[in-house]
Amino acid sequence: MAEPKEIFFNSKKIAVVRTDKIGDMVLTLPMIKAIKESFPDKQISLIASSYTKVLIENCEFIDNTYFLEDFSDGIKGIFKNKKFDVVFFPRPKFNEVLSAFRTHQKLRVGSAYRWYSILFNHKIYAHRKTAEKHEAEYNVNMVENLTGRQLKTELVRPVISENFQRKIETLLKTYQLEGKNFIIIHPGSGGSAYEWKPENFGKLAEAVYQQTGLKTLITGDDSDIQKCNIVNNIAETSINLCSQLTLSELIALISHSKLLIANSTGVIHIAAALGIKVLGLYPNSPHLSPKRWGPYSKDSICITPDSKDKNHQDDMNLIDFNKVLEGALELCRK
Template identity: 40%
Template sequence: MKIEPQNILIVRTDRIGDVVLSLPLARIIKQHYPNAQVTFLVRAYTKALVENNHFIDEVIILKEESSKILIAENVKQLKQKNFDTAIVVYPTFKIALIVYLSGIKYRVGSGYRLYSFLFNKKVYEHRKDAVKHELEYNLSLLSQLGINHIGGTNNVSFDLDVNKSSLKKVESLLSSLGINKEEKFVIVHPGSGGSAVDLPIEKFVELVKMLTDKKIKVFLTGSENEKEICNKLVLNELTFNLAGRLSLEELIALISKSFLLVANSTGPIHIAAALGKYTFGFYPKVKVCSAKRWGPYTEKKFIYEPEIECNDCTVEQCAELNCMNSINVSRVYNDIIKVLENLNGE
């Protein structure tokens, strides 16, 4: 039986990149059901990604206390909204239970979890097999609403908003650092929050040195916990460490002002792709965190993987063999220079 949804909840309560890769669902749903209400349930720290999106009618924040999900409080707030359909993009037992107890009639989710009995509209795909991109796995969930959208980098829109107030703050910050409005600068984000196997910091140092030798200004971004890592990349007056200094809204604004972003597999690389920026990403040859599944979803990307032979690699094996150290950052540098020259019309 085909669902005719009127009040849809999209649940994505994990990290920055995961939320970004779920944003296209809102527009696609609206294209098929223009009168439907679309609401996102997210964690507080990712709220900036879904605010002021023209295809998202409301944003609900997951109720937590000391990082513990409050089941009764979340059930109460969802019941008040009278959703008829929930798409649980990121399933956990607690989230699935909350959606079930909220009395939502149609509950779309994975059919391969022990708690999948809490869903009554199931999609049977093992994401760990990484046969397609994470965004395309997200799109597969829409099949339960009668929507068959195969994706493609030229066939989805992220509709990520740049907060005007945050943009003004970032422009003021750039001006105070001597960056004029038309000046090119590069963002390097060396951390990943443990979501993947990272390029060694020594390789980032090597790359930043080459860029600044070319008189390219480099902004270093990261969380408060990544200040120390970023400090290692402050080589001269052309490197600026903003780790821990920006809110998510301000990070989005900074990326919107940049020309390109260099990063491991982490949230900011997906923000950059969503904003149409060139992205340069470092990925291990590990299936579950490969570029095939987690790469930036754009044609404007450069992907670098270990240059050693590696079959059925695991995170542990990749770390033990120091596979990421085999990536040649001179090649990365040359690609960046080509992009910058093309952007400059040279």
């Protein structure tokens, strides 16, 4: 077989497989953007979960999208029906890599540190858990490693349809909140992260209002209802939109906000991609920390537990409320 670099440069069809959550997809799109801008002759396909569809609809850097749910046997069906010259696995799963191997996808690129890494024929020697880079940079680095070229890491702004923009503008008018004169607090994390207590978010929302006059809109999905209600009950001036918005509507809402405050979860990355200021609350362990998963934005502040004790470095109760308030006020006044 030809050298991996040669296969890439002679390739026409490239696939990127990312079938997990919203935030992961936001941080994978820079990789696709880097490929398309540096190698415009390549046809890029994205293999994903349909849950992320609204993020990637009308993305100018993607030629084809294949959703697992559209094929009766999922990724097996995709690889049986589609042949690619190169397949990147930024966050590999065994069944996905095995399917690519069994269907003879020509060049399979992924981590050298999985028990099934023998299934890759170009291996990336990077321990992401050490957080020496940001997740978005790790993804772009896969392409740099293969091609030998230095590439830019840039977030991709979601495309928001006029229909959803109008819906959110109408909603904001009913609350007299036009002109980025509100913040968003998203207290849940979908179980993907350690969380600051909703009581703290409630006190924060009220404190920000008292010092800036900015009201808080509370967002979340069905699993966050209890947390959002707690925030709403403490912050009397807040408006609770929990479980009332589709993902498309939430993205449009975020684009109109002055600041988003949340635990480590996908909405942080959506806000950063939209150019909205972000305050993120994170644990300290490297594989969970803002070094790897923080908002990829200069207009952001990340706060972690104030503890040097490794046994308590991820205790979100040790996050200093006053530091969070100071960070929120700093970003609001920018």
